[in-house]
Amino acid sequence: MIKEKVMDVEGLCVSLLHRQREISVVRDVSFCLEEGKVLGLIGESGCGKSITCLSLLGLLEKDRWKVEGSVRLKGKELPYLNREKIRRLRGSSVAMVMQNPISSFNPLLTVGQHFTETIRTHKEVTRREAGQIAVEMLLKLNLSEPEKVMGQYPFQLSGGMLQRVMIAIALFMCPHVLIADEPTTSLDVTVQYQILKELAELRDHYRTAMLLVSHDLGVIAQMADEVAVMYGGYVVEQAPSREIFCNPMHPYTRGLMKSRPAFTKDRLNVLEGYPPSLMKRSRGCPFYERCRCARKDCLEFDMKETGATGGHSVRCLLYAGEEEVKMDACS
Amino acid sequence: MHVLEMRDVSRKYSFKRYFWQRKKVIEAVKGVTLSIEQGTCLGLVGESGCGKTTLGKIAAGIEKPDQGEILLMGSSMLSSPRSQRLLMRKELQMVFQDCTGSVNPRHTAGKVIGEPIRNFLKLNKDEEEGMVEKLLETVGLNKEDRHKYPGQFSGGQLQRVCIARALAVKPMLIVLDEPLSSLDVSVQAQILNLLADLKKEYGLSYLFISHDIEAVYYLSDALAVMYLGNVVEYIADISMFEALCHPYAEKLLSSVLPADPGKIKNMEVKNDENEKPGTGPGGCSYARRCARASARCLDTAPGLKEVSEKHYVACHHY
Numbered sequence: 001m002i003k004e005k006v007m008d009v010e011g012l013c014v015s016l017l018h019r020q021r022e023i024s025v026v027r028d029v030s031f032c033l034e035e036g037k038v039l040g041l042i043g044e045s046g047c048g049k050s051i052t053c054l055s056l057l058g059l060l061e062k063d064r065w066k067v068e069g070s071v072r073l074k075g076k077e078l079p080y081l082n083r084e085k086i087r088r089l090r091g092s093s094v095a096m097v098m099q100n101p102i103s104s105f106n107p108l109l110t111v112g113q114h115f116t117e118t119i120r121t122h123k124e125v126t127r128r129e130a131g132q133i134a135v136e137m138l139l140k141l142n143l144s145e146p147e148k149v150m151g152q153y154p155f156q157l158s159g160g161m162l163q164r165v166m167i168a169i170a171l172f173m174c175p176h177v178l179i180a181d182e183p184t185t186s187l188d189v190t191v192q193y194q195i196l197k198e199l200a201e202l203r204d205h206y207r208t209a210m211l212l213v214s215h216d217l218g219v220i221a222q223m224a225d226e227v228a229v230m231y232g233g234y235v236v237e238q239a240p241s242r243e244i245f246c247n248p249m250h251p252y253t254r255g256l257m258k259s260r261p262a263f264t265k266d267r268l269n270v271l272e273g274y275p276p277s278l279m280k281r282s283r284g285c286p287f288y289e290r291c292r293c294a295r296k297d298c299l300e301f302d303m304k305e306t307g308a309t310g311g312h313s314v315r316c317l318l319y320a321g322e323e324e325v326k327m328d329a330c331s
Numbered sequence: 332m333h334v335l336e337m338r339d340v341s342r343k344y345s346f347k348r349y350f351w352q353r354k355k356v357i358e359a360v361k362g363v364t365l366s367i368e369q370g371t372c373l374g375l376v377g378e379s380g381c382g383k384t385t386l387g388k389i390a391a392g393i394e395k396p397d398q399g400e401i402l403l404m405g406s407s408m409l410s411s412p413r414s415q416r417l418l419m420r421k422e423l424q425m426v427f428q429d430c431t432g433s434v435n436p437r438h439t440a441g442k443v444i445g446e447p448i449r450n451f452l453k454l455n456k457d458e459e460e461g462m463v464e465k466l467l468e469t470v471g472l473n474k475e476d477r478h479k480y481p482g483q484f485s486g487g488q489l490q491r492v493c494i495a496r497a498l499a500v501k502p503m504l505i506v507l508d509e510p511l512s513s514l515d516v517s518v519q520a521q522i523l524n525l526l527a528d529l530k531k532e533y534g535l536s537y538l539f540i541s542h543d544i545e546a547v548y549y550l551s552d553a554l555a556v557m558y559l560g561n562v563v564e565y566i567a568d569i570s571m572f573e574a575l576c577h578p579y580a581e582k583l584l585s586s587v588l589p590a591d592p593g594k595i596k597n598m599e600v601k602n603d604e605n606e607k608p609g610t611g612p613g614g615c616s617y618a619r620r621c622a623r624a625s626a627r628c629l630d631t632a633p634g635l636k637e638v639s640e641k642h643y644v645a646c647h648h649y
Contacts, residue, residue, distance in 0.1 A: 044515040188378040189542060193586035215516050218588030245591055259520035260590055261549035263572070268524050268549070271517040274485050 006176045006209040007033040007056075007094075012069035014048070014055050016278075022066065023278055025051050027233040028303070029069075033177055033209035040224030040241065041213045042256070044275045048233045049213045050099070053181045056211075057096055058086045074176065092122045095170035099182040101162035105154035111165055112150035118169050137168040141198055160191035164198070171202055178203075179211045184219060196223060217260055221245060226311075229253045232276055232286025234303050239312035249314045251291050285317070293318060333402070334503050334536045335390060335423075336366040340399035342385055359385040360396070361560040364635070367504065367553075372530060372537035374551030374569070376544055376583065382560040383540045384428075384508055390538050391425040391506040392416075404503070421451045424497035428509040430489040434481045440467070440492050441477030447499045466495040470525060487518035491525070498529065506538045511546055523549055544587055548572060556580045559616040567641035574639070577646050578621045615647070623648060 014026040026048040033039055043049050054060050055067050058080040071078045073093060079085040090096075098104040105114060115134035116127055125133070131150065138146035141164045154162060163183060170178060180199065184192035200223065203210055214220055220227055221241065228238040229250065237250040248254045255271035273290040284299035285291070291298070298317055305313045306320040342360040347353065359382045367373045377383050388394035389401070392408060401408040403419050411419070424447070427433040434443050444463050448454060454462065464474045470491040481489055490510060497505050507526070511519045523546060529535055530550075541547050547554065548569060556564040556577065564577040575584060615621070618628040627647050635645045 044517060189544070189586040190378060190582055193588070196588075216588075217516070217590035221590045222588045256517060257590065259517050261520070261523060261545045262590065263545055263548050265549065267527070268520045270520040270524055272521070274487055274518065275515065 004035040005032050006035050006074060008070075008072040008075075009056065010070045010072075012052065012055065012071065013067070014051050014060070015066045017064055017066060025233055025278060026055065029230075029233075029235050031228055031235070031238065033211060035176075035209055036203060036207040037225045038203065038210040038212050038223050040220035040227045041211060041230060042215060042217065042220055042227065043230035044215060046275055046278060047230045049230055050181055052230075053096065053179050053211065053213060056179060057090055057094055088122070091118055091170075091175070092173040093175050094177045094179065095173070095175040097163070097166050097170050097178065097180040097183045100186055101159055101166055102154065102186075104166060105162065107154055110151055110153055111157070114165075115150065115169060115172075119172060122173055133172060134168075137172045138165070140202075141165075141168050142194075143168075159187050160195065163187060163191075163195055167195070167199065167202070171206065171208070174206050174208070176209060177211070178208045179213075181213045182215070183212075185214070185216070192219070199223070217257065229256070234286065234315055236287070236316065237312075237314045243310070243312055247312075249312065249319060250287075250316050251293055251318070252287050255290075255292075285315075332369045332404070333366045334369045334404060335538075336400075336402040337386075337390065338364050338400040338402070340364070340386070340389055340396045340401065342382075342389060342394060342396050358560050360389065362399070363557075363560075363562050365555055365562060365565070367536050367538060369503070369536055370530070370534045371552040372539050372550050374547035374554045375538060375540045375557060376542060376547055376554070377557035378542065378583075380559075381557045383557055386557070387425070387506045387508045387538060387540045390504070391423050392420055393425065418451075421447075421500050422503040423506065424500070424502040424504075425506040425508065426490075426493050426497050426510045428512060430486060430493050430510075430513060431481065433493060434489065434496075436481050438480075439477060440472075440479050440481070440484070443481070443492060444477070444496045444499055447496060451500045462499070466499055467492075469498065469529070470495045471521075485518075486514050487521060490514060490518075490522055494522075494525065494529075498533070501533070502535075504536045504538065506540070508540045509542070511541065511543060519546070526550060544583065556583065561616055561645060562635060563617065563645045565635065565643040571642055574642055576638075576649060577617075577644050578623055578648075579617050615645075 009032065010030045012026055012029040013024065015022040015024040029052055031039060041049050056071060058078065060067060078089065112131065112134065116130040119125065119130040119133055134150060135146045138149060143149055143161060143164055149157065157165070183199070184195050187195065196219065202208065212223055224241045227241050227244045228235045229252065230236065231252050237244065237253050244253065248257055258269040259271055261268055271290055276286055276289065285301045285303065288294050288298045295317065301317050303315050305315055306317065339362045340360060341358065341362050343356050343358050345354045345356045347355060363386060365373065375383050375386065385394060389396050403422060408416060408419055441463050444466055445459055448459050448462055463477055467474060467476055472488060472491055484492065511522060514522060527550060530537060539547060539550055551569050553567050554569055555562050556579065558579050564575060564580045566575065575581065613631055615628045615633055618624040621628065633645045633647045635643045638644050638649045
């Protein structure tokens, strides 16, 4: 199978302009999405996951956010400056599924109106044809009685059903890239399972490249082919899924994996402290304060990628030197 | 000794959308019988809307059941006189799901934690202050934090303040209503460890309501699975976790995703969310979503029966 790069992100930096200050939120993020593959993005709240997603779609307001770096879709730079062009791309080539299904819909419009609006922006069809496309799409997502759902308002549907509707709206144009920002966080476990199953089926069916954001390691392990771990705006570690779960290198990743209660009664090995505030970021490694193997020179570290072998890249001074690092030294 | 016993507790809510409509009745909790041993933690799992929170509120004495009996250390909570009932409240404290919504944003942390102390214990100001400081240290915060306002704390720290408030009057039982769901993964682990430590140190009992089954397994000694107002399965010993056998409990367990790509599941589950939960008259509440439903399931509701020692299931198939 030939892997095809669909989206290529290089050196993405996003900063928030706040009272004549620039607060950098996303720093030097690079990754690429391949056809039919899922890139998982893990991290705690405030680490820049959602901002990364929004900036890919050009959804950040220009007067408050500064976005640098290059995003190429199928080799072409995304035209962020041309509002009309990027609007055409959104929904047709790059689609997004938001975190909270209930607040992402307009409560005054029916599900059908949401659908036809999106379809008629991208395709020249009549209202009736648009309705037919919508019904077909809803059937693909295993919603029963799609005609009835089309006439209903968002609040009449359950969270799981709404999330399905949103995925259906995102996928009807067969986009090259689907960005799913915590698609299952607000749902029940059993519903989460079904939604993930449907996302996986659609990925296989349309060969969509997917960026799946989550803070749930289980979801990432289940879905992702490659995983990027974010902390304090940086991607601190990136590797194929199996590699990162079996052989996590960055102290943060290791801490995260251990802090999950996985059907044991043993005491949890926790990461002490809290994620750093956006406003208080200084130079050096953002994980310095919570790291168990922090050294003095960590504060001077410029967060360059160190130790990238076999598709496994880390940003940590531990792996900068040539010497073998003992893995258990700080676990 | 049981700290809390709930016998055949029911709670109905009735409402109407328009004034000409007939009242609709929703049974949030239907005849639940549960008890919590002293010094143990009872985990309560179930999907959203199954009545977990209502049951938690009934256990904490915030909500009154329509039917049934609640015994706190053997004495009835509902039939005792008001003065006594208020004193009983001291033994029951609650930690809410949304920590920012459950504290007054205009009160400092010290005032928030001090409120139950002022209510129940007759202490002078210095004693109260000393107690607040001690409580803050117990939950892993600084003494100086008592002058801070809720807005100055992060989610994890504020949840610690809420736990300190619940601990303040040394209750017997703390009802934890999804205390982790608004927190980050690494902070969740910190709070879980804190709760486990406090339980050991003070001999506390918990009613731990959550939908995170792995967290429930970590903290609980007994487990009850709820579905649409009924307890469908109960194990008195969490080590019998593998024996859970109600079709709904099985489904719940199979939906847990392991954080290990070596154990990836083939996602083969029949989609059944479309089938509206609800019952015909009589009948098992899970029958319409159950793959194993038979004619009998649609007719008669199964009661909770003992299938093996310490293991109760409400299903006709066992």
